[in-house]
Structure formats: structure tokens, C-alpha cells
Amino acid sequence: MQAQRGMYIGGAWRPAEGQDTIAVVNPADEQVIGYVPAGTAADVDAAVRAARDAFPGWAATPQAERAALIGALRDGLAARKDEMAQTVTAELGAPPALAQTVHAGLPVLVAGSYAELAATYAFEEKLGNSTVYFEPVGVVGAITPWNYPLHQIVAKVAPALAAGCTVVLKPAEDTPLTAQLFAQVVHEAGLPAGVFNLVTGLGPVAGQALAEHPGVDLVSFTGSTAVGRQIGAVAGAAIKRVALELGGKSANVILPGADLAKAVNVGVANVMSNSGQTCSAWTRMLVHRDSNDEAVSLAVDAVAKYAPGERVGPLVNAKQQARVRGYIEKGVEEGARIVAGGPESPLGKGYYVSPTVFADVTPDMTIAQEEIFGPVLSILRYEDEADALRIANGTVYGLAGAVWAADQETATAFARGMDAGQVDINGGRFNPLAPFGGYKQSGVGRELGPHGLAEYLHTKSLQH
Helix, strand or coil, rough: CCCCCCCECCCCECCCCCCCCEEEECCCCEEEEEEEEEECHHHHHHHHHHHHHHHHHHHHHCCCHHHHEEEHHHHHHCCHHHHHHHHHHHHCCCHHHHHHHHHHHHHHHHHHHHHHHHHCCCCCCEEEEEEEEEEECCEEEEEEECCHHHHHHHHHHHHHHCCEEEEECCCCCCHHHHHHHHHHHHHHHHCCCCEEEEEECHHHHHHHHHHHHHCCCEEECCCHHHHHHHHHHHHHHHEEEEEECCCCCEEEEEEECCCCHHHHHHHHHHHHHHHHHHCCCCCEEEEHHHHHHHHHHHHHHHHCCCCCCCCCCCCCCCHHHHHHHHHHHHHHCCCCCCCCCCCCCCCCCCCCCCCEEEEEECCCCHHHCCCCEEEEEEEECCCCHHHHHHHCCCCCEECEEEEECCCCHHHHHHHHCCCCCCEEECCCCCCCCCCCCCCCEEEEEEECCCHHHHHHEEEEEEEE
């Protein structure tokens, strides 16, 4: 796709206020594929004003009409699925099959779910002698990450629009072309001018300006816990609403009696997908001490299928590549045993990291505590169920997890004890209507489905 030279503000592409640009690099071959404007506080201000102006009209738009426009947006995403997938492959390095099914396909499902919810959601309820109204919060500042560039945009923009809010989007600087393509789809879908606005730029400049802007009523951010903490502090100081979807160190707990081969194979696939650049990835595999050797052997066999440059793409940039390789070196230094992969770069060019499996990992090691965000799996042994639960809950994060057991009841009982916002039982399928978000330092608030829509609503009660 052709990079746009401007910002999408007030229903039109307009030149950026400044001259600075951001180079977009294909991480598979390290070539520059385009440039986008590096937005400033002035661009953000123009976008917020456009969103403010559009808010009263959009908030007053009947539910059915909002639903129809979100449906048109979904249809536009479906029609341009191939182009979306190619763009994600070009700027993120996602293998084409993954780009098609997950990066381009999943957002169509999510947008569709919000087209339906926009039409059916109950924006009022009766409680005793009160009528409770759910009203749109106002202008939403959405700051999205690079790891799922389209999915994360849709998971914020669609529910905000369904709720009656207007939006200013600041996408990650590594993957802005996907966001520009999304803005084109919004335009073609016929959303009123100013309801959706796009400002590309650097996080510390444009992202900061959006989070701090007094005209923004809610900031929704997905990214690292470190940046989330800063955004939460800025929002807290201004007493503005905030939704934060942050890091994770999710546990994949395999209980005795579970189908070990299936649990290990699905677990490895989960971590290797998207090159491990998934906040909810099950990067810690917990196995009973009696099954440890078999699990390690199964994991080594499973990871051999993930060839860099084929099933596993590069990391998004050189900095991430260096960071992940640093974690692998740290694992070795602290006494974990590499059974697959390692810190060496597997290919001559591109920001690739070898799919890596560590055995003999103990809960206190850095690789068992910190989010690596690469294709690195740590296998930890446990003694009994109580020990497994203690290890699973023993990090600052609580985003997701998985439990495998001989029966549903045992797995569910264990999952209920986990400090995590979303747990898959015996390979339970992804559900786009289920709330997604974390406990502890994994964030505040929920995305997807009706719980995701509720984030964008104020509550007002009238007593009769």
C-alpha cells in the first residue's frame, strides 16, 4: 500500500503540522518501505478538536444507525482482507498465513460482534425506582501497539463507536501503514467526519500529547507495563478514565493425567505464533516433575517445526531482537538449560531470533519472571497442585493462562485459583465476545464483547 503523507482528521487527509517523518521498515529484510508523518502536539490538538465537535451528533445517532455504519466498516475490512494481510506482513514481518487468518481475519469478527452489540446493547435499565442510563464517555484517545496492529485498533475503535464515543487513534510507530489503511476503510464506510481521527507519531511525543490532552475523556492504551504506568499516572492526575492492557507472563499448567503431547504441542504453538510477540502468550510451561523429561522432549520435537523465515517471522525491529537475545543469554547465565534454539541469529538478515526452549527453569529466574516478547519458552517443574498454583501466580502479571487436566472439573477448579483475567481449559477456543484483560500489573479494564463496550460508558441514574 501507498503510505499517506498526512493525518486523517475531521473526515479528510490533511498535511501534518510539522515536516518530520517516521521511516517504516520491513523487519524481514531491513528495508525501508515507506514514511509517515511524525505528528506533534499540534496535530493531536486538531484531531481532538475534530472529535469533540463530532461527539454530540454521534452520541445522538440512533443505535441502529451506528450499528449499520460499524457493519459497513466490518464489510470494508473483509473486502480489503488481502491488502490488510500484505501490509501487516510488510511492516510487522508476520508470515502470510498468520497475517491472513489472525491479523486480518480476527478484526473482521470483532468488528462484526460490535456491529451486532451496537444494535442490541441495553443502554438503560430499571433498578427499583431508578432508571439507569449508560451514556458515552466522550472523546477516546486510543494508543495501540505494533504486535497485532489491526486487531488492537478494532478492539478499541469498534466498541468506542458502538458506545457513541468519538476517537483519536495514535498507532504504534512501527506499524502505521495498517492504521492508515484502516482510516481509508473508515472513510469508505461513510462514518461522519470527526468520529474517527488518525494521528501517526512517536509515543513520547504524539502519544504523550494525546494522553495529556484535556479534551480527551478516556485513554485506552495497549503496550508495555512501564509505559502503561506513565499513562495511568497522567490520566490519574487529570482524573480521566483509563483502560490499560499491559504485559503478561502467562502460565500453561499441565496437570497429571492431562494429554501431555497435546498440551505441549498446543503450548509451543501458542508461544511461537506471532514470533512470541503476544502479551497473553503462555511463555511458562508448568509440568509435574514426573513428566518433565517427556515434556522437554516433546517441546524440542514441536519447536523444530517452526523454521525462522517460514513459520516464524522476525521480531518487529532491531531493538526488540537485541532485547530478546539478551534474555536468552541471561537465562543461560542464571543456570537454565537451552534444549532448542539459542541467542545466535538464525538468518543472515532480518530481525530474527531462533525459536528457543529452556528446561530446568526455576521460578526466581529472570526468564520466568519478566516478559520477553519473543519466541522463547521456559519449562518449569512443580511438585504438586499447590506448588503449581504458587508458581503460576508467582509473578507481577496476571493476563492469561491455560490449564490441562484429565477432566474439565479438575482444570476448572485449578483455573479458578489463578490470578489471571482469561484462562483456556483443555485447549478452549478463542471467543471474541469474552472479556480480555488482566489482574495485577497486566492492566485495568477489559476489551472485547459487551464488557469491552461497557468501558466506554458513563452511568447515570434518575430516581422517580
